[in-house]
Amino acid sequence: MPLEKIMIEGGLPLKGSVKISGSKNAALPLMAASVLVDGPVRLSNVPQLSDIRTMADLLRNLGALCEWVTDDSLVIDGSGLSGFEAPYDTVRKMRASIYVLGPLLARLGRARVSAPGGCAIGPRPIDLHLRGLEAIGTEIALEHGYIEASAGPGKLQGRELDLIGPNGASVGATCNVMMAALGAQGTTVIRGAAREPEVADLCNFINAMGGAVEGAGTDTLAIEGGRKLGGGKYSVIPDRIEAATFLVAGAITQGDVTAEGCRADMMQAVLDALSEIGFELEVSKDRVRLNCSGGPLKPVNIVTMPYPDFPTDVQAQLTALLTLVPGVSTVKETIYVDRFIHIAELLRLGADITLGRGEITINGVESLSGAPVMASDLRASAALVLAGLAAQGTTDVLRVYHIDRGYERIDNKLRSLGARIRRGPQDQ
C-alpha cells in the first residue's frame, strides 16, 4: 500500500456531533475469546480498523471463520480452529496478537506466539502474561523469539494468583490469563487484575456466552473454568479514547463538539481534566458536549495511571491541547515513561515543552504554526492531527497508517465537524 499523509488547514473551530465507534482495545480480546465459544459469535459495534483486520486475518489463519456481515458486525466461529501459531510477521504488526495465547491454550493446550519486541512507546514486557499462565499450569519456553506454551489435557488448574506488576495492573495479562483460565479445572482467582472498562467488557462477554466470571471492573476476578460457552450476540463498548480525542479536538479549536454514543462514566478522569482547564461540559449517560464558552483557561498537572485515573492513551492528545493553554502545565507518565516521541514533533509546530524523565513541562504558547510532522504511534499521530487543527497554516501529518490502526475514518469524522482536512499520497 502506498504511504499516505493527512493535510490540515488549521484554525477553524470544530462544531457539531460525531458518532463514537466501538472500542478497538475491547474488540481485540473479544475477537480472540470468541474462538472459545461453541458456535458462531456475532460481535457488533466493531470498528473498521487495520488492527481489527489484522486480528481477523490471524484468527482465519488459525482455522476460525471470521466474516464481516455488516459494516460493524463480525461473525466468528472457532469450531474449525486447528492452528496454534501467531507468526512474527503478524505480531510485529500488532502486539495485541498476543491475545491468542490464552484462548489457544484453553482450546488446544498449545500455543506458539512470536514474542513482541519493543515499540515506539518504549519497552513493553510480557512477563506478567507468562507468570500468570505458568501459575495455572502452563509450561513456557522462549525459543528462537517465540513463546512456546503448552498445557496438555488436565494440566490447566484453577489457582489464586497475583498479577500486579511494577507499574500496576496489566490489561493484556489480565485478559490473557482470564481466557486461559476458562479452559482450567476449577476456579482461578486473579488478584491485582486490571480494572479498565475493556477488561470488564471481556468479563461481561464471557458471562453473556454462558461463562461465569465474577468481579468485572474490580481488581479481583474469579473465573470458573470448564464451563461450556455457547454462541450468541454481543455489542462492543464505545471507544473512550476516541471520544476523548474528539472532545480535545473541540477544545483545541475553541469549538463546540458533541461525542455521541460514548460512555461518559468510563471517561471521568478525562472529563475532570477538561473541566479543570476551563471547558464547559454537558454530560449525559451516552453523550458529552464540550463547549468553549470563551472563559479563561488554566494550566493543569496530569498524571497518567491505571483506570479509573487519567489514561496514558489520552496523554499525547491532552499534551497537544496544553501547548495552547496559558501558564505552565505538567504531565507525568507513569505507565510508559518513554511515551513522549510526539514532543519533538510538537516543538516543530512551535510548542514550548521541556522533557524530563517520565515527565514534561508545558509552557502554553499563543499559537502553533503548521509544518510537516511525522507520526510515530497511534496516539502520538492523533495528537499531531489535533495540533494541526489548531495551528496556523498547513500541517501535513506523515505516516498516517499509525492513525488508521485505531481511529475509524478520522479524517471524514473531523471533516463532518468542519475541519479542512484531506488525505493524499505521501512522497516516499
Ligand code: EPZ
Ligand atoms: C493496553 O496495552 C492497550 N492496548 C494500550 O493501548 C494501553 O496503553 C495499555 O493497555 C494501558 O492502558 C490494547 O488494549 C490492545 P498493560 P497492554 O499490560 O495490555 C507493564 C493504544 O494506543 N507491564 O496494561 O499491553 C507495562 O509495561 C495502546 O491503544 C509489565 O510490566 O498494556 C505498562 O507499564 C497502546 N509486564 C503497564 O504494565 C507485563 O507483562 C500496563 O501495561 C505487561 C505489562
